[in-house]
Amino acid sequence: MSSVELPLAGITVIDVSHLAAGPWCTMVLADLGADVIKIERPGVGDMSRQAGGVYAGEESAVFLSFNRNKRSVALDLKEPRGREVLYRLVERADVFVENLRAGKTAQLGIDHATLANLNPALVYASISAFGDDGPYVDLPGNDPIIQALSGAMSLTGEPDGPPARQGVSVPDFGAGMMAAFSIVAALLGRQTTGRGCKLDLNLLDVEIFALGPRAQEHLITGEDQPRLGSAHPQFAPYQAFRCRDGRYLYIAAINEKFWHLLCEALKSPELADDPRYATNPDRCRHRSTLVSTLEEALAHRDRDDWLALLNEHGVPCGAVNSLTEAMGDPQVQHNELLQRMRHAGVGDLTTVAMPLHLDGQRLPIRSAPPRLGEHTDEVLAELGTEVVP
Structure with a gap:
């Protein structure tokens, strides 16, 4: 795998996102070779570290699922010293990713205007639930709420049953992938203009976009579509x-x-x-x-x-496989989608690799999801800065 040149090698990403959509985006960038520096609050970290009921050692399965190939730096951005270090990181970075509540970046002094002033070539990506303005801007939003509001939940479930949440986090995953794609496009554009830009994506837009033909059919007919369980509205059987x-x-x-x-x-x-x-x-x-x-x-x-x-x-x-059957499926095994990684606090773990072959090879898992603040000293040494208490 060392013979494969990762396409984003040399790109530095500062990641202050948490939980799902943002970390999913930055893991894709990291898998493609970017140096993703994950900024976490000291002693607390990304909220996904405490999410869910399944843990490997002290690490939650949620956190482990979308934080590999990153470096964790513990910084308190509410303190001037923490912001000073972040600004120095931003000055030499290519990408900044955040998914904080509306108004939070301005409060912390990490909004686009502030960081673009430090680094005009910075690609600044903001991922939110509903957008950066509008009637819902101050409301909390997450994956199932987006599934409900977008109409996707109304299409999911049996005909005689209630609306059902999709079994996987489609809005989070979709927004993360769309953000990663948009960032790569912005980096490509920057090669011509020399300038960075601000990218805004929200989960509600992404999920409605992902409705695809169902949305177009409604826009043509004006009619709501019934739930059909596992069936398809346009084909039978x-x-x-x-x-x-x-x-x-x-x-x-x-x-x-x-x-x-x-x-x-x-x-x-x-x-x-x-x-x-x-x-x-x-x-x-x-x-x-x-x-x-x-x-x-x-x-x-x-x-x-x-x-x-x-x-x-x-x-x-x-x-219709169970997860046990799916993970053991002969084609999945042949594709070598499940990869092993070594976690310092947990030991050997199996995880799902990037679904991409580059020159016929899987992208490498270069490092396991980091422990909180694991790389603080390392990154600050690269800045020539003493360790932040």
Whole structure:
């Protein structure tokens, strides 16, 4: 891996973000080679260090999941000495990332105007819940609130059940990835202009953007869409089905070709000839009877038997895996997505690597998520500054 030149090597990122979207963004930059200096409050640190109920040693799984390849510096930004050190770091940095509550950066003296005055080439990225102005600017916001407000939660869940939170933090992850992409674009632009810029992203915008076709369909029709569980509003059959052993199989017969292959696998030519199911729009209109028929047919075999048979016939399908099954899946194992890292306070840990191959190789995990303030002395020595108490 040492032969792979990481594309962001030589880029310095000052990270004063916490919890999810900001640290996700800076981990992507760190994985790509940037030197990410994570600024944390002494004795407290990133709030994700205390988040959740799963810990490895004294480190929370939440913190461990998106803080690798970074250096931690403990600074109290409420104190003049802490700000002085931060300013010196900013003077030689390329990127600054924050996701503090509205008005907090100005209170601390780390707002864009102040830092851009110190370093006009700085790319300053601000990630918030709702934006830097507007009716919600002073309200607290987090991932599930954004899922609710964006309409995404109204689309998630079974038809006869309540709205459900998505099982993963899509707004946080999406905002982090969008911020990382925007930062790289700004750095590319800076090569021409020589100037930095201010980037503003908020989770609400990102989640509505991520609605994609669902948002566009609504903007065309003006209609709200019902919850369909695992089904798709525009294709059928395109959902999870319960098999004889109680496990679920997802079938995605997206067009007539795959519908007929499914009918062949089921040995049900009468379904292929049924005018109610002749085309995808027909199958969507008669979704209820179609699903009932398929549920009955699929209940006669175990999931893995169906998987083998449908794959043999070329029907798009997949097991609805548990996390245990997903982490042990043969393709996941073959892809070497799960990587080992050595944490000084925990020992060996397995984590999910960056989903990118560069010149055919995985990006390296150069260091485990840092202990609070682990690199304070190291970074201050690079500044030629004595250690802050």
